[in-house]
Amino acid sequence: MxxxxxxxxxxxxxxxxxxxxxxxxxxxxxxxxxxxxxxxxxxxxxxxxxxxxxxxxxxxxxxxIAMISTVVEDDGAIRFARVNGIDPRTLPGARVWVHAEADGVREPLLGVVGALPPHLLQADKQGKNYPMDEMYIDVGLSAEAARDKVAPGTLITLDGEPLQLKNNRIACxxxxxxxxxxxxxxxxxxxxxxxxxxxxxxxxxxxxxxxxxxxxxxxxxxxxxxxxxxxxxxxxxxxxxxxxxxxxxxxxxxxxxxxxxxxxxxxxxxxxxxxxxxxxxxxxxxxxxxxxxxxxxxxxxxxxxxxxxxxxxxxxxxxxxxxxxxxxxxxxxxxxxxxxxxxxxxxxxxxx
Amino acid sequence: MMLDTLRTVLAVPGVSGSEQIIAETLAELVRPYVDDIRTDALGNLICVKKGAADGKRVMVCAHMDQIGYVVTDIDKDGFLYVHNVGGFGPQAFLGKVVTFANGTQGVVYAKSVKDGAKLGMGDVYIDIGASSKQEAEEKISIGDTANVAFQMVVHGDRVSAPTMDDRAACAVVIELLKALQPPHHTVIAVFSAQEEVGTRGAQTAAAAENPDIGIAVDVTATGDTPGAEPRMAVKLGAGPAVKIMDRHSISTPSVRDGLIAAAKAAGVPYQREVLTFGGTDAGAIQRTLGGIPAGTLSIPCRYVHTPVETVSLRDMEQSATLLAEYLKA
Amino acid sequence: MRLERLTLLEELLNARGVSGDEGEIRKLIGELCAKRGARTITDALGNIIAYKEKPGAKRVMLDAHMDEVGFLITGADANGTLKYQPVGGIDPRVVISKRVEIGKDRVPGVIGVKPIHISTKDDMENALKHKDLRIDIGAKDAAEAERFCPAGSYASFVSPPTRFGEERIVSRALDDRVGCLALLAALESDLPVDLICAFTAQEEVGLRGALVAAKRIRPDIGIALEGTTCNDLGDVSSEKQVVALGKGVAISFMDNSSIAHPKLRAALTDCAEVNGIAHQIKRGVAGGNDAGAIQRAYSGCPTATLSVPCRYIHSANSVANLSDIESQSELVIAFLRDFAQYEGRIFE
Structure with a gap:
């Protein structure tokens, strides 16, 4: 095996x-x-x-563990919440898969997790981790297209190709x-x-x-x-x-x-x-x-x-x-x- | 019709653990439309409407209990000390009128707290106008429960009152039972007890009935009011909401998809709901015995767990239509 | 309290049984049940269930938990002191400077703390957490500590049961050996019900034993016999007391695990009145107990809880009143003896 x-x-x-x-x-x-x-x-x-x-x-x-979409903003940004277990610290700048569904067929869309860039954060927020509700997912679509494909309650999973490390260890x-x-x-x-x-x-x-x-x-x-x-x-x-x-x-x-x-x-x-x-x-x-x-x-x-x-x-x-x-x-x-x-x-x- | 049924069930007392009166009211309302009625050890009201021999057994569950106060002590001046029954904080009903099952009325207030200190449930009390412990005890005993006094505002399609959670769903289930021609599937309509203290009634009802499918009917929050947190796509008046998940359970995909298909077949609008807090009876049903596929059909409701819970009558009617369609096929 | 009852209570208190390690108390209860003519079984969680069957009569499950709060040893530090996790809800503030005993050999130990002479204002104000505390058995290093008390051993408070004051007793584990005493009293009587006494395990870590016992037994009625928190000393206003020592067995209307079946609660209250048994209402909703697990096992049953007031519950030195302990036993036996009078209104 x-x-x-x-x-x-x-x-x-x-x-x-x-x-x-x-x-x-x-x-x-x-x-x-x-x-x-x-x-x-x-x-x-x-x-x-x-x-x-x-x-x-x-x-x-x-x-x-996974995330789930809640609302799509007027600029196409997708807001999300955790289903369970997700560590918000792993998210900023991460690649994720948004599992859109059309007629019962799963159509994963690649997305990136975004948040306000550090240079634009207020002083008291610099150095603090981003809370989940201040992040969003960018799937590169207009709001109309995003709303069409990504209904509320769309599941989102982390991206991570398995990587072989030394000593027969695996990261994924x-x-x-x-x-x-x-x-x-x-x-x-x-x-x-x-x-x-x-x-x-x-x-x-x-x-x-x-x-x-x-x-x-x-x-x-x-x-x-x-x-x-x-x-x-x-x-x-x-x-x-x-x-x-x-x-x-x-x-x-x-x-x-x-x-x-x-x-x-x-x-x-x-x-x-x-x-x-x-x-x-x-x-x-x-x-x-x-x-x-x-x-x-x-x-x-x-x-x-x-x-x-x-x-x-x-x-x-x-x-x-x-x-x-x-x-x-x-x-x-x-x-x-x-x-x-x-x-x-x-x-x-x-x-x- | 829906409004009349709603008004009737809203006005009847039934805090978790003390559902006897609302159970009797509901039993009388549904008796002509069901084949069997019984209650169980937790106070659940379980009504069966038989379907075809080759149909499934579908449990449709709306909870009849409401949040409220329980009296934990009576002091020498006749003030009632209380604790919350169900999830709400010390601030929730300060300055409101409450009623006890025997008709006694009271007002809720709290001790003053020092600057910066937080108000606790131990600071809250009810004044029923008594001047001594003896006088209070003529009307109220420790262990009695009180709920926010009934009042209702109707603005056309929108109705505001305490306890839409979950009497609005009870009204939907009553209207559903009235409208059902003999359904294909056997309907086990459970008006559950003690949902607000941990979906307790649903556990025993589901274990006793062991249905093939469970559908909880409950209210859900909306995202369409100023500054609503958390952000939600659900809107009042946009149709019944099929729950994808809440904090306590994830709707079984077959049930979720079945409810969506029923909405489409019946030509009613539907919404997809993600709730990042709370739970419903569906979670309890799903984890019963060998596992039961279960989901929730939600009635959008603004201001949940306040005296002004607000629903849309049309959303409620469409919920009943959707469920009738689901029970057909 | 009659001498043989007090002796039996002390015997129950002297046997140890931290949740998950109930061996000693379970063995004792097995012997005591056999002496009372009950057949017993033990199950996968370590519950011991005693049967005094009456086929055809209503099945009554009486429940008292055998387990007590205590400590699970998880390892040793280089300086020879033992690390632990609390088993059950123990406030870290009540373990400071207490004596404990560990394992089958009852190795004595103490939970020490930095002395006042070198403590800062901060130390004096802010409570330590369990992870900062250690049990000292006098070992020189980790190897010696682990030899005497290997990780996985259990420790309990040392607190010999002692009569004091007027009708008072101080001991660890009054919660819930008092309930066990009531169950044993019930087994001595010939009662007109199908009686099943469940001496449960692991109540203090989540009502575990009662849940599986109730699913096995499928009772028509369940009554939990417990110890409950009592806050009646120290100029406490009435609404914060919950119950008072010496005022009798406490009947609950609600706690965080269950709401009592109203008719069963009313029947128990009436029974106490009619028989002149001292009783009080538990004036509060804090705490949870096995009744919650029994109430919702499979298709459920009416349940209620009868409690003995215990000051300083979940500490080494809990205090109860002997006549309250007697009232608890008396009430449950009177109720079951007269069960035919109450049965109808409970099940209508």
Missing amino acids: DILALLKDWTGSFGPSGNEGEAARAIADAFAAYCRIETDALQNVIATMGEGNPRVMITAHTDE KTLDDRAGIVVMLRAAEILSERKFKGQVSFVAASQEEMSGGGAETAAYKVNPDCALAIDMTLGKGHAQDSDDTFPLDTVVAAIGPYIHRKLNQYLLDTAQEEHVSIQKEYASRSTSTNADDIQISREGIPVALLSVPTLYMHTPVEVAALDTLEEAARLVAAFVAGLSRKEEGWLCDWND
Whole structure:
């Protein structure tokens, strides 16, 4: 499997929160090589291999952060708001894609984010970041043409061709969390080449960046015995070097009330057996990932969280290590395959 | 017709958690047009109008609760201390008249605050003209709720009154039920409770009914008044608004597109709405059980969460027409 | 309060159980439920649910949370002190100079702060945040600290339950071991309902346990037995007090997680009146509790909350009145005992 090619393809696929259709279809097509596919009403993709018990759900989220158009000014400038997660500091002078629609067909227009030039700003605003509502997008069209093509509520995504950096690192948009989906596909490939007992559902979940509704409802449908969420965590680098940041060449497991202790210990033990380098992060409350939504689905689903460290999260230049994605995939496959060796009821047995 | 229905439902009290009276009013208004009516543990009013056997089950949800005050304490001089029920700040209704469910009237005021200090909800009180705690307790108990007193101004097509949010949508749903010839799809008309405190009623109604599709009908803000912030394309009188997103949910594309198609088929104008704050019952419905495709049809409304919420009767009528068309196919 | 009840309360208080680490209290409750003839199950979140079934009768879920606020150790500094995240809502100002114990071995520690002698005016005025505070177990360096208290360990306040004043008790975790006490009392009685007592986990970090327990149980009615904030000392005007110690169990009309079912609330109030049980209205809407999760689980049910006033809630030294604690237990048992009288008007 060419992880790099897959990443390049999928991170460029259109799939903002709540409108994941296109990206979901590309993902479903890829998983079809190994799995039975179901897509649901909220644009989750559920790809299942195997049969019987135990049943495990692995999930990464499909949706990307995005912006949305609000009004078009009389001079053709397009005002916008965030759908979710967008860091306004990444915007001034950035290239973006405005996804105009004509008769149900998407027609991306290239645009540039503009704001009042620094030399013309008042003294007290110099040195301050531009708030989102003072920026606009220039698509190079007259107001009439812009209004015709760009209806209110038109989605806007960041532009960012993947760039290969040294040490097998990659910089591109939406590693969060399409890199997680690549990990799942690679794990599916590994599992397809070995026998394992039980059933695994890989869920490419919708709307994580919005409400977590995709993962919660998918977990309800799949009703697994346990689950593993895959997401990105903060990488260690320039201006981000604290306790909650991690080197790019390791994977990270979360610890805290929302994470099932025994299931997480099983994840850590599996990493040790497979010689996958793993560190721990702590969340005394929400993990800010789909793990939260799965834990309380149905009558409670034991869940653990596996994260890949990423630098510059929620920007068009997220950076991660390709080797770590491969390691994560190995771990996920081993995690799935080893579950059938656990005794029944092990996750509800709290005799410490 | 729409104006009469609107006037009737606007005037009835029903702050979140105390919807009994508005629920009874709505039940009487829709009883001749539906096959089944029930209420649930949260106070939702759930009405079913059966469609064809091969139709879908569509939940159409308008919330009947309104924002207001709840009495948290009564002091020795008979002043009522209050907290907000629903989203509004301490300044919102100062100097306004409010009414309690039993007809008692009061006026809202607040303690003076020092220069530069911010007014808090703990500084707000209601004066019902009592001179002692005992006198006040003859009329009001802790836990009672009060809403801004009903008054209405009609300027032709435009109507201003408190609680257009969301009684305007209730009126639309009532007129929709009246106009529906047996619909193809089964209509589950939910007049939901406790939306203003977190879309709570919609959660239990959707879990119990598990519809195939959910459509919330709610008001949305407009961008057509002086200095309106944030900038919005939605205008009063330009037709019903199909919601693309708000801060709590993104309309499922199939539902959003279905509402737009229904507008075109019915020949009514429509607007596309982006709201950068707030949420509706659609978010709660969408996240129910295994997931339900859901969206919102919005009635444009100026001055939301003030005593002078303003809607266009034509926008409301067109909303009902659009929904009827949606439920046909 | 009868001696055996007080002893049982102290037993519950001496068991620890910070949210996510409820093992000790869960084990104790399991033993206590078994002694009362209830069958129990534990679920994926660590809830322990006790059943005293009566098929055909209305299903009543009584809820009290086992977990308490505390600390999650996240690592150690070079100087041997431990870093932590608070678990549940703890105001950083109440942890200064408090004693804690960490992990299975109950390693003692203190949360120290720069002494007054070298503090600036700024230090004295502006409260520190949790990320600036450390737990000191006396370790010399990070390696030693991590050996005794590895990251991922949980710590709780040290505060032995102590009787004092007139009918008062001071302890950590009155919120919500008092509720657990009420549930155990209910399990001792033979009540004409299908009784399910959920001792929930993770209430303090978002009502997590109750949500999944309620979805499993699908009750006809839910009552949360809680501790609630009480601000009645220090010349506080009436509208800011919320409740008062010694005035009985507090019945809520609304809080930030739920609005009480009006008819259930009225029935509970009537029951208290008729049986001469001391009660008061909770005069405020602050705080949230499991009733919110139970009310909206799947198709939902009527819910209400009965609370024991607790001064200094979510601190090491919370204070409650023993007769209020008794009133809470008495009311819930009287209500369920006479349930047939109230059932009709609640469900009409």
